[in-house]
Amino acid sequence: MNARIAFGRALAMLPALMLCAVLAEAQSLRPYVEGDQLHLRSPNLRLLSAEAKQQLRNGATVTYAFRVAIMGARNGDPRVTLTYHCIFSWDLWDETYKVSRREPGYRSASRLNQAAAEQLCLESLVVPASVLPPDQPFWITLAYQMDNRRSAEGSDSSSSIPGILVDIFSRRTKDSVPVELVESGPFRLGDLRKAR
């Protein structure tokens, strides 16, 4: 009787476990080596949040901040940390995306659909192969967050005291933008080179 109950429970949990596995797969990183650089790819990862897409459709640009960390073990201390910023914009009439990477070198591509824009952004996040351990496994953590700060051009510039006070008191409390985290591994540089 007990065995049947346990089997029933396991059967009931199976869809949930499968969903978790699918989500984990969707969120996983698939790095590849091209030349001396490690590129990141995650075909099912959706970077742009609903808020970001709303801002883009309002004609504003949206900046995403990325932090790529290489670790020797899962949840270990990062050996290398790299920071990137990608700027997304939306063509109102063509209804296509444009994405540009600010640093380390400016790169830009336009007339993209959402998936292409997101993947192009991800692939532009590169890690020099020289900083990776040649024969030891490593983990990659990608943390990203929409940069919610308005550009100085767009911000209010009330100079009078009443204006400043109205600005302060009329603000609605906004939820802080969450930091999304994707962690994958272990990888070996040799395996990645072979996979190429």
Add this chain to the structure above:
Amino acid sequence: MKRIRTRLILAFLAATILPLVVTVWIMTSLLERSLGFATTEQLDRLSTSLQDTGRHYYQQARELLRKEAAAGAIEHQTYAFAEAAQWPSEVRDFLESSEPERFAIGGEGGSRLDYFVRKGEDVWVYTRSLDGVRMEELSGEYRSARKLVQESQERDLRRGFTTTLIVLVAAVWLVSLVWLIYLANRVSRPVQQLTAGLSELAAGHLDTRIDAEGADEIGRAVAAFNRSASELEQSRGRLVYLTQIASWQALARKMAHELKNSLTPIRLTVEEILARLPESERPFMEQAARIVVSEVESLERKVRAFSEFSSEPPLHLGKIDVNSVIEERVSFLKPGHFDVGYATELAADLPAARADEDRVKGILTNLLENGAQATGPGGKILARSCVQEGKIRVEIHDSGPGLSEEARRTLFEPTITFKKHGMGLGLSIARKDALMCGGDLCLIDGVLGGAGFQLTLPVAGDE
């Protein structure tokens, strides 16, 4: 006294709080109404509709251009691959992409639609005007409108304006309250000092003075208090002096009477003894009698002086020309002290004084005589007159050795002498006479290096 301050503050609170509440209520009502007009919901709908219309128009323009290009209805510009290096950037960008065709907005403000098509390795570009519609400007307008909408959605303007209004009104009110407390303190402090000063004065501390501030009613009240206290102090000093003098006079009168009673029989008895003596004893007795009579005469002079000191002749107050009296006294005494230099500095237009002329003459005679005796041959005496604080002031300065601290302290007390001749009653009588005339006599810093005296007399008509 804190009650005045508290009352002022309470009056301010009572006078301001109700109007303030009414004002805030009126302003928030008006604000509510004005915010009701300034809705952004219409802007939200309008901008969304504008975008839909623009996009629709753009799609139509694209389709039309594509059809016209396919039908060869419009001219195209050919970009040969061989000259790719000279191509404009947008054509080269299209070539490098993998797209089979591309539409792009160009021209001033986005008033033109370009259609890029690959023809082998070459690129053909068809162009069509958007009939005056500037798509880039439209984008800018839409972006601004959406930004306003988004900002409005991110804010609660009603709350912002109302809170700001309340905060600012409260701040202004608090600043006013602080200012009022400061003013209340400032106003009540002199009143408090005045009350404390009056209490001190009532307790007999006539030297109490208050620091006067400002020329307002309070300042004038403080000045009047200080003046009254000063006059009270001076009056009390004079009264005390006159009382002392009266005591001394009574004592002198009694002493003179007793001495006179004894001296007359002594003198008569000595003269009788001398008359009855035989001729043989006369030389010695005559000499002894002369000594006794001389001493008796000396004692009689002193008795006369005491009598004069104690006598109180009637006062004859009247208008007197002080400058004339000074000049007359100097002229009168100058021959007696030909080796002393006299000088006068008399104020022009000096008003008449109200005093007893004989007593003033007596006072000046005493001062000038004392000065001449103190300064000696070759010395200088200066007599000055002026009006200060509504009183006539006469100053007598000498170039003598001046007075010691001890002498300054007991100068006007009777029976003290600093001269070879006289009883030392002169200055006491002089001050008493000055006081009887409504003035005073006091010692001041001498301008010639010696002593200096100041006689104060009331101006005639200044009762």
